[in-house]
Amino acid sequence: MTALEAVDVTRTYTMGGVEVTALRGVSLAIEEGEYAAILGPSGSGKSTLMHLLGCLDRPTTGVLRIGGRDVAGLSDTELAELRNRRVGFVFQSFHLLARTSTRDNVALPLVYRGVPRAERRRRAAEALATVGLEHRLEHRPGQLSGGEQQRVAIARALVGDPGVVLADEPTGNLDTRTGDGVMDLLERLNRERGVAVVLVTHEADVAARARRRVHVRDGLVERDESP
Amino acid sequence: MRYGESFRVALDALRVNRLRSALTMFGVVVGVAAVVVLVAIGTGARDLVEREIEGLGSNIIFVAPGELSLGSAPSISRMQLEDVAYLGRVTGDESAIAVALNSGETVRAGRTQTFAGIVGANENLRNVFDRPLRRGRYLSRTDVETRRRVVVLGSDVARRLFGDVDPVGRQIAVAGGTRFRVVGVFAEVGQTFGQTRDGEVHVPVTTAQRMFGVTRVDFLAVRAPNSEAIPRLQKQVVDALQRKYRGERFSAITQTQLLGTIGTVLGALTGVLAAIAAISLLVGGVGVSNIMLVSVRERTREIGLRKALGARQRDILAQFLVEAVLLTSLGGVAGIVLGAGSALAISAASPVPAVITWWSPALAFGVSVAVGVFFGVVPARRAGRLDPVTALRAE
Numbered sequence: 001m002t003a004l005e006a007v008d009v010t011r012t013y014t015m016g017g018v019e020v021t022a023l024r025g026v027s028l029a030i031e032e033g034e035y036a037a038i039l040g041p042s043g044s045g046k047s048t049l050m051h052l053l054g055c056l057d058r059p060t061t062g063v064l065r066i067g068g069r070d071v072a073g074l075s076d077t078e079l080a081e082l083r084n085r086r087v088g089f090v091f092q093s094f095h096l097l098a099r100t101s102t103r104d105n106v107a108l109p110l111v112y113r114g115v116p117r118a119e120r121r122r123r124a125a126e127a128l129a130t131v132g133l134e135h136r137l138e139h140r141p142g143q144l145s146g147g148e149q150q151r152v153a154i155a156r157a158l159v160g161d162p163g164v165v166l167a168d169e170p171t172g173n174l175d176t177r178t179g180d181g182v183m184d185l186l187e188r189l190n191r192e193r194g195v196a197v198v199l200v201t202h203e204a205d206v207a208a209r210a211r212r213r214v215h216v217r218d219g220l221v222e223r224d225e226s227p
Numbered sequence: 228m229r230y231g232e233s234f235r236v237a238l239d240a241l242r243v244n245r246l247r248s249a250l251t252m253f254g255v256v257v258g259v260a261a262v263v264v265l266v267a268i269g270t271g272a273r274d275l276v277e278r279e280i281e282g283l284g285s286n287i288i289f290v291a292p293g294e295l296s297l298g299s300a301p302s303i304s305r306m307q308l309e310d311v312a313y314l315g316r317v318t319g320d321e322s323a324i325a326v327a328l329n330s331g332e333t334v335r336a337g338r339t340q341t342f343a344g345i346v347g348a349n350e351n352l353r354n355v356f357d358r359p360l361r362r363g364r365y366l367s368r369t370d371v372e373t374r375r376r377v378v379v380l381g382s383d384v385a386r387r388l389f390g391d392v393d394p395v396g397r398q399i400a401v402a403g404g405t406r407f408r409v410v411g412v413f414a415e416v417g418q419t420f421g422q423t424r425d426g427e428v429h430v431p432v433t434t435a436q437r438m439f440g441v442t443r444v445d446f447l448a449v450r451a452p453n454s455e456a457i458p459r460l461q462k463q464v465v466d467a468l469q470r471k472y473r474g475e476r477f478s479a480i481t482q483t484q485l486l487g488t489i490g491t492v493l494g495a496l497t498g499v500l501a502a503i504a505a506i507s508l509l510v511g512g513v514g515v516s517n518i519m520l521v522s523v524r525e526r527t528r529e530i531g532l533r534k535a536l537g538a539r540q541r542d543i544l545a546q547f548l549v550e551a552v553l554l555t556s557l558g559g560v561a562g563i564v565l566g567a568g569s570a571l572a573i574s575a576a577s578p579v580p581a582v583i584t585w586w587s588p589a590l591a592f593g594v595s596v597a598v599g600v601f602f603g604v605v606p607a608r609r610a611g612r613l614d615p616v617t618a619l620r621a622e
Contacts, residue, residue: 056615077539084537095532111232112537
């Protein structure tokens with residue numbers, strides 16, 4: 001079963017009156033349980049591709065299917081619901097709410113799904129246990145190390161049981177050893193829970209750990225390496 | 228997102244920026260407090276006036292020359308004592324018609340003297356205005372017809388001139404010499420418009436006319452047997468007087484009509500004051516709008532994140548709208564407390580009455596919630612419409 005599928009997708013922006021084409025016709029399918037890396041230099045269009053795969057944006061032309069569903073006809077509200085249920089995001093800069101406890105940060109996606117508060121707190125604690133932070137439930141993000149913060153973000157991505165986790169340079173703000181720990185965690189989750197992981201990175205050694213590597217350059221898929 | 232969650236997030240946001248929230252609220256607090264205080268004072272003033280006019284007695288028609296309305300200059304009267312008999316023939320009840328000629332003079336008993344309002348009256352005035360006596364009798368028809376020098380004292384005048392001694396049968400001197408014999412004393416009635424009618428002395432109108440060298444009376448009052456008879460009597464009296472005094476106009480109005488006029492004027496005044504106070508509420512609302520725009524800008528990344536995690540436009544809109552409404556409604560409650568407290572303090576410390584009606588705090592609270600919605604909706608919509616990709620990248 002295909003989790004995410006792009007068929008001949010283009011994306012054009014207008015910036016200061018100038019048209020910029022970020023994607024020129026990309027076709028890509030991410031299967032359920034897959035572990036893939038999207039690799040490319042900055043400006044290659046890999047971030048735009050990730051935003052599209054994560055339903056944060058819509059393609060200019062082409063077809064985008066999330067869990068088999070074409071996003072073209074969906075309203076903003078339907079798109080938000082799809083994002084909430086199907087995709088988990090992990091960002092380079094963690095994106096945690098600074099004044100909110102670890103547990104409430106992790107529970108945030110469930111708020112928008114209408115899950116009752118007690119249930120949210122229980123599931124957030126479970127997700128934090130999965131990433132090895134069950135002893136940090138009531139800490140603020142500022143009281144945690146960078147590696148711990150990224151693990152909180154991973155717990156938040158997992159809490160809603162999405163099919164896919166999209167990780168945008170997840171180790172970009174971490175030292176090598178901590179970064180390795182985060183990668184180990186993502187790989188373990190992929191292996192044990194069967195969640196598809198899509199890494200977006202410009203670091204070859206991070207990408208090298210993935211089973212599949214999709215090289216993007218100038219808005220096109222240059223090479224798709226599978227073992 | 229459920230409203231409980233929006234509420235928690237909003238409360239948290241306000242707590243983080245305590246000083247900023249307090250300053251923003253202050254504009255709303257002042258506006259609401261001003262509305263509550265001014266409405267309380269306006270209502271108090273109106274109640275006071277209405278109570279005092281009601282104290283004048285019921286179903287009395289006041290007849291005066293010219294247009295009798297609030298703010299018009301008084302006209303010189305040409306009405307005579309004979310008009311009582313004339314109008315009595317028209318209305319059928321002469322005993323319900325009173326006349327008065329007013330002046331103010333010094334009165335003296337022995338070596339004690341005081342200032343009193345002299346009312347030249349006919350024998351009907353006491354019944355028309357329902358003024359009970361404490362001692363003696365009121366002026367009689369014979370007193371009026373024969374220009375007797377007899378006087379009925381108000382309770383204050385009696386006390387000042389005679390202390391605890393019963394004044395009936397004693398002599399007083401009015402206006403530097405004319406001697407009058409006291410025949411009665413009024414029971415105490417209290418104040419009307421800050422003037423005490425207990426400081427009046429009543430003498431026969433004919434005696435007063437001679438003393439002051441005039442032939443007129445100042446006004447005429449007709450007591451209607453019931454309120455249904457009022458319109459008919461008003462018309463009869465005015466028509467009869469205008470037939471007699473050709474080319475002159477007369478008004479005959481009741482206390483209810485006077486009350487209506489004063490009530491309208493005070494109501495309008497209260498409305499104008501409240502509207503001026505409401506302008507400060509408006510200014511407070513603009514402050515709220517401004518701070519909410521700042522708040523949206525500061526939290527652009529947070530909005531981007533929430534959208535990435537599945538927040539819909541209306542979730543974000545609700546979050547910021549709840550924050551704005553919370554800001555103004557907390558300000559509204561503080562303003563009501565401050566306003567009601569000030570009104571009570573003003574009422575206690577000065578003669579200005581203040582009455583807090585149930586509707587003015589309710590209205591003020593409703594308005595502050597509405598201000599929050601009105602001034603919060605633009606920033607909240609802006610937040611809701613942010614593009615998630617752009618918002619996530621914001622600094």
